[in-house]
Amino acid sequence: MNERLLLLFLRHLLPRWTITRDVHGVWRATGRTHVTASSVDGLVDAIRAADPGGVSRAVRRLGP
Numbered sequence: 001m002n003e004r005l006l007l008l009f010l011r012h013l014l015p016r017w018t019i020t021r022d023v024h025g026v027w028r029a030t031g032r033t034h035v036t037a038s039s040v041d042g043l044v045d046a047i048r049a050a051d052p053g054g055v056s057r058a059v060r061r062l063g064p
Contacts, residue, residue: 006040013058017047 003021010019017031027043028036031054035046048055 003040010040010044013061014047014054016051016054019043 007021017029019029021027026036027040029043029047031051033050035050037043037046
C-alpha cells in the first residue's frame with residue numbers, strides 16, 4: 001500500500017492519535033503517550049500496547 005494512503009487510513013482508524021512519518025522514515029504517533037517506530041507494523045504494535053481500546057475500536061470499524 002502507498003505510504004501516504006496508509007498514513008491517511010491510520011489517521012482515520014485511530015482519530016485519537018496524531019500519526020506522522022518524518023523525512024527519515026520514522027513513524028510517530030502522539031496520543032496518550034508518544035511512540036516511534038521504524039515500520040508501520042512496529043507503530044501499530046506500540047499504539048496497541050499504549051491504547052488497546054483504541055486499536056479494538058479501529059478493528060471493529062473494519063469488520064461487519
